[in-house]
Amino acid sequence: MGEPDTNHVIRDASGGDWPEIWSFMRGIVRAGDTYTWRTDVTEHEAQSRWFLPPPWRVFVAVGSDGGVAGTAKVGPNQDGPGAHVANASFMVNPDHAGSGTGRALGRHVLRFARDEGYRAMQFNAVVETNSRAVALWRSFGFDILTTIPEAFRHPTAGYVGLHVMYRRL
Amino acid sequence: MGEPDTNHVIRDASGGDWPEIWSFMRGIVRAGDTYTWRTDVTEHEAQSRWFLPPPWRVFVAVGSDGGVAGTAKVGPNQDGPGAHVANASFMVNPDHAGSGTGRALGRHVLRFARDEGYRAMQFNAVVETNSRAVALWRSFGFDILTTIPEAFRHPTAGYVGLHVMYRRL
Secondary structure, eight states, rough: OOOOOOOEEEEEGGGHHHHHHHHHHHHHHEEEEEHHSOOOOOOOHHHHHHSSSSSSSEEEEEESSSEEEEEEEEESSSSSGGTEEEEEEEEEOGGGTTSSSSHHHHHHHHHHHHHHHHHHHEEEEEEEHHHHHHHHHHHOOEEEEEEEEEEEEEEEEEEEEEEOOOOEO | OSOOOSSSSEEOOOGGGGHHHHHHHHHHHHOOOOOSSSTOOOOHHHHHHHHHOTTEEEEEEOOOTTSEEEEEEEEESSGGGTEEEEEEEEEEEGTTSSSHHHHHHHHHHHHHHHTTTOOOEEEEEEEETHHHHHHHHTTTEEEEEEEEEEEEETTTTTEEEEEEEEEOO
């Protein structure tokens, strides 16, 4: 989490970012290998699922070319007496893979969640074959609390586990 | 799961059951010691959260007095490639506590989920101090896969853990 990121500007997402977000989110969801969304989700449903109402916040990472390199949303993992643990989701534009977009968004979201007063962050469903995501979150200090066995039907690997990942803030 | 239950009839819930469900759900949610719902949830929000659209199903257990002794909902814990693992929630009318309502609903929901083709059932947030619920699900063969530390702010016990419980179907 140390070094600054000079390749991205992270800012709140606006409705005007949606077409560009959807241009890469669509392929990520259709592939069906990293997200527990219906692979045939409509654009409208996807927008509703990503742009959640407050207290959720949605961010975009803008790359050096001015395009949307990735997006993240962060909010409470549960409501009421469970609302002090944050949840977050991330999607990186494959055209920007390898440029540190996921790391820049992760760093931003962790800082934001801490500043908002969340005490911890929890991911409920990290696909165990998504080794890039697992490695990224481990590097940020997340632990795998458990792996739900065979909870994800991967298009080529069959039934694989979903990690519950967690770190204090 | 063996013995038949002669004290309850379990059937699909209908909109007409709502006032009776809310009459005890209200107190359960307001108490804030077992559910990760906002304790000030409105009746309308509660109804929307309980009567989820298909593929979710909502059941009521009708006691020998003809009243609603408890209710349960069951549906996919995740969508898309995660939709083969079921989730379920249960609320028992405190006036019927100790009459086996939770057990009757649990038995019914597990059978229903198996018949629907779900491969497993997962609870994401069983409050660790809710010893009655933990004991009930253990007796049904659920394991505690992990306990999210301090993920629930209990009104008297402070920050306590949330169990992730799981069993194959």
